[in-house]
Amino acid sequence: MDFLTKLQRSSYVRSIGIRGLNGGLGFAVSVLLARLLGPSDYGAYGVILSTAAIIAIPFTAGLPRAMAREVAAARVNEDPGLIRLVIRRGRNTFLLLLPILAFAAIVAWKFGLTIAGTSTGILVAALVAPMLAADSNRMAIMQGMGQAVRSQIPDMIVRPVGTAIIVTVLLVSVHHVGPEVGAVAYASATLIGFLVGAWMIRPAIKALPDQPPKTYMSRKTFLLAVFTLSILGSSKILSGNIDMILLNSLFSLKAAGLYKVALAGMALVVMGNNAIAAVANTRLAEAVPGGDKSKIAAESDRTMFWALGSSFLVMLPVIFVGRPVISAVYGSEYLGSWSILLILGLGFSVSQVFGPVESVAMFAGQQLRAAAAVLVSVAVSVGLAFLFAPVIGVHGIALASTLGLSLRQILMAIFVWKKFDLNLTLIGTISRALQARRQQI
Structure with a gap:
């Protein structure tokens, strides 16, 4: 099989293709909303x-x-x-x-809690949360069933297209689109x-023989697994969203x-x-529990x-044409996003030199240590944010x-x-690659 054929059949390439399409669609939706809402309302959104x-952490952190x-x-x-039992436990x-x-x-709303300067923000956030959770569980089932590439289609393609269509319909109907x-x-x-x-996963689930499990998993065992994984998951979700919460507290909604x-660019x-992680996680979930170091290293x-x-x-x-693209597409009022994107993008790219260590740690049962690492990093990030913000702003x-x-x-x-x-x-x-090359010689 030649290289091009292997490349075409690679799960990584197909997954990157889906993510690439999502990147374009997500970017288009971001531009649509940013132009319709303006910097302040887009920040509130x-x-x-x-x-x-x-809010969705109890649903999406570990389940x-x-x-x-x-x-x-x-x-x-x-x-x-x-498989049927695990799916049933998750649904319940x-x-x-x-x-x-x-x-x-409802209690938070009654007590007057405001989100992004609006009293209804908490109710809207509570409406979004279970939708995110249901979709995360659906993707998890598909990935567990070995459908790592197909599992991304609803989230990566249907969601941004649906958002754009619904926003457009609402704009035509009510002539106004706010953050809520x-x-x-x-x-x-x-x-x-x-x-x-x-609908995509239904045939695979229906095809499963309706038989008792060979290994029974009690409700207690399942909930314990959810709890331990939640410690890591909640830390990650907090880490991924703490920036916007800090911006809401330390700066204006326009800065948000x-x-x-910048996050849309990210x-x-x-x-x-x-895309790579979606495929790699499926393979690492099989390789890591077995403890085969050569297989783990090869996949990593x-x-x-x-x-x-x-x-x-x-x-x-992003480095060479990001600034003029942001000005042309989003408008000159968003030019300040480019320098933020540079910092975030370069920092993320450099972090990839450590490999998929988080996934390996999770599948190796090191959830508590991994969660501790995330919590420490979040605490350090928050501390540094309060230290840096007065000096260099956003x-x-x-x-x-x-x-x-x-x-x-x-x-x-x-x-x-x-x-x-x-x-x-x-x-x-690099060390393993050099060692393999020496062995070939």
């Missing part, structure tokens, strides 16, 4: 979505990860009964948490994506709008890495090669975020090295 992501891991393990062990846990979320949101309306459109599109994904545009920078090296290449390749146009939050990310990766690389005696960083990858 971003704060509402970040709040929704944090999708536990489902993906247990479904993948059951599939490898050829236990269809256990999700339904149990829904009324708790609704009650908490934009968030509701996003939630509705997420629900549509979930329904499409559920500039940062939101979506293009990280899309290759996310392959992942790093694609992740580094894609992130630095995308950063080149850029201080971006710089603090990138430094926190690098610290997190360093700590997790240390945990993986102690667990497997494996150096999965770029240094280890």
Whole structure:
């Protein structure tokens, strides 16, 4: 099989293709909303979505990860009964948490809690949260079933297209789109994506033999797995959304709008890495529990090669033409986003030299240590943000975020090295490549 044929059949290439399409669609939706809302309202929209992501932590922190891991393990062990049981446990846990979320949101609203300067922001965020959770669980099931590439289609394609269509329809109907309306459109599109994904995975689930599991998993065991993975997941979600919350507290909503545009650019920078991670996580979920160091190292090296290449390749146009593109597409009022994007993008690209250590740590049962690493990095990021913000403004939050990310990766690389005696960083990858070359000679 020649190189081009292998490339065409590569799950990484197909996954990057989907993420690339998503990057374009997401960018278009970002431009649409940024121009319709203006910097301040677009910042409010971003704060509402970040709040929704944090509210959804009880749903999305551990449940999708536990489902993906247990479904993948059951599939490898050829236990269809256990797959059905895990899916049922996940669904029941999700339904149990829904009324708790609704009650908490209503109480917060009644007590006058405001989000992004609006009293209804908390209710809108609470509406978005379960939609995000349902879609995360759907993707987890598909990844666990070995459909890593297909699992991304509803989230990566259906959601941005749906958001654009719904926003356009609302604009024509009511002639005004505010941050709350934009968030509701996003939630509705997420629900549509979930329904499409559920339709895609339904035949595979129906094809599973309806038989008792070979290995029974009690409700207590499942909830314990969800809880331990939640510690890591909640830390990650908090880490990914703390910037917008800090901006809402330390700066104006206009500054949050500039940062939101920079994050839209970051979506293009990280899309290759996310696509690779979607495939790599499926493979690492099978390789890591077995403890085969050569297989883990090989998968890690392959992942790093694609992740580094894609992130630095995308950063080149950001560096050289990012500023005029932002001015032409978003408008001159968003020009301040370019320098923020440079800091975030370069910091993320550099962090890829540590390899997929977070995924390896998670699948190796090192959730508590990984969560500790994330929490330490979040604490450091917040501390640095308060230190840098008075000196360099919004850029201080971006710089603090990138430094926190690098610290997190360093700590997790240390945990993986102690667990497997494996150096999965770029240094280890180069060392293994040189050793293999010497053996061939």
